[in-house]
Amino acid sequence: MELAEVFRFTGMTAVVTGAGSGIGRETATVLAEAGARVIVADLDGGAAEDTAAHIVKAGGQAEARQVDVSDPADVARLVTGAVEQTGRLDVMVNNAGIMLRKPALDITPEEFERVLSVNLKGVLYGCQSAARVMKPGGSIVNTLSTIVDFSTAGTGSYAASKKGAEALTRTFAVELGPRGIRVNGVAPGWTDTGITRGRSFDENGAFDQQGFDALAGRMAGSAPLGAVATTRDTALAVLYLASQASRCVTGHVVRVNGGASMA
Numbered sequence: 261m262e263l264a265e266v267f268r269f270t271g272m273t274a275v276v277t278g279a280g281s282g283i284g285r286e287t288a289t290v291l292a293e294a295g296a297r298v299i300v301a302d303l304d305g306g307a308a309e310d311t312a313a314h315i316v317k318a319g320g321q322a323e324a325r326q327v328d329v330s331d332p333a334d335v336a337r338l339v340t341g342a343v344e345q346t347g348r349l350d351v352m353v354n355n356a357g358i359m360l361r362k363p364a365l366d367i368t369p370e371e372f373e374r375v376l377s378v379n380l381k382g383v384l385y386g387c388q389s390a391a392r393v394m395k396p397g398g399s400i401v402n403t404l405s406t407i408v409d410f411s412t413a414g415t416g417s418y419a420a421s422k423k424g425a426e427a428l429t430r431t432f433a434v435e436l437g438p439r440g441i442r443v444n445g446v447a448p449g450w451t452d453t454g455i456t457r458g459r460s461f462d463e464n465g466a467f468d469q470q471g472f473d474a475l476a477g478r479m480a481g482s483a484p485l486g487a488v489a490t491t492r493d494t495a496l497a498v499l500y501l502a503s504q505a506s507r508c509v510t511g512h513v514v515r516v517n518g519g520a521s522m523a
């Protein structure tokens with residue numbers, strides 16, 4: 261296969277969840293740049309519309325869908341709808357995620373349930389729905405996190421959800437491999453997105469740019485490459501995992517974190 265062919269997604273359909281913002285928005289954009297018709301799905305329907313409009317304006321093909329990944333029926337509708345409309349599903353990116361920063365000792369059952377519902381069960385439902393309709397050659401990519409490699413205070417529910425999603429990624433890779441469907445993960449490091457910016461607003465709703473930049477600097481300083489990942493860096497890793505360039509790669513987690521963790 262010629263190099264240009266390897267990364268050509270013309271005629272293919274990709275679904276990206278959490279595509280209204282951050283890493284998902286950039287992933288949807290990159291897949292569309294590579295030629296895919298992208299279903300841009302997000303809990304925030306307006307944000308999904310915005311991403312789809314941005315892609316279409318740049319000459320790509322995209323349509324927005326409102327979805328709650330913690331609702332299995334909603335996810336099933338998203339995927340079957342994509343197939344009814346385009347006749348196929350080639351790439352499923354289970355990217356939607358939320359963060360709760362709280363000491364593990366204080367997490368309420370409701371909070372724990374919410375984080376697991378989106379970050380872990382959302383990945384389960386996305387993999388199940390995609391696997392039911394995908395043909396051999398299909399690729400599923402789950403957005404995990406560098407948190408799968410180490411623990412930090414206040415990230416108990418998030419780490420549990422991402423570690424669980426990593427386990428699901430490997431299990432689905434084993435179960436779907438014989439059907440020619442690959443399942444991999446990307447583990448971004450600290451990235452400037454809605455999730456990380458959300459921590460830098462004070463009680464009056466003002467954004468602490470200086471504090472945010474200092475945090476970004478500390479994160480970059482802790483990585484061997486001395487840099488933090490951009491949303492584009494992770495989107496390009498997803499592109500690799502979605503493409504034929506990774507046709508012999510499954511059950512793998514690509515770490516996009518400047519070398520902050522290695523496994």
Ligand SMILES: NC(=O)c1ccc[n+]([C@@H]2O[C@H](COP(=O)([O-])OP(=O)(O)OC[C@H]3O[C@@H](n4cnc5c(N)ncnc54)[C@H](O)[C@@H]3O)[C@@H](O)[C@H]2O)c1
Pocket residue numbers: 277278279280281282283284301302303304307327328329330355356357358378403404405406447448449450451452453454455456
């Ligand atoms: N930003 C980072 O530093 C970082 C690091 C590692 C992993 N991640 C992971 O990357 C993924 C994307 O996060 P991001 O950093 O782009 O944050 P973000 O907040 O910019 O984007 C997350 C998107 O997910 C959507 N979403 C939330 N709950 C949803 C639900 N129930 N159903 C559908 N959509 C939902 C949000 O509306 C939002 O548009 C997440 O899984 C996150 O855990 C982020």
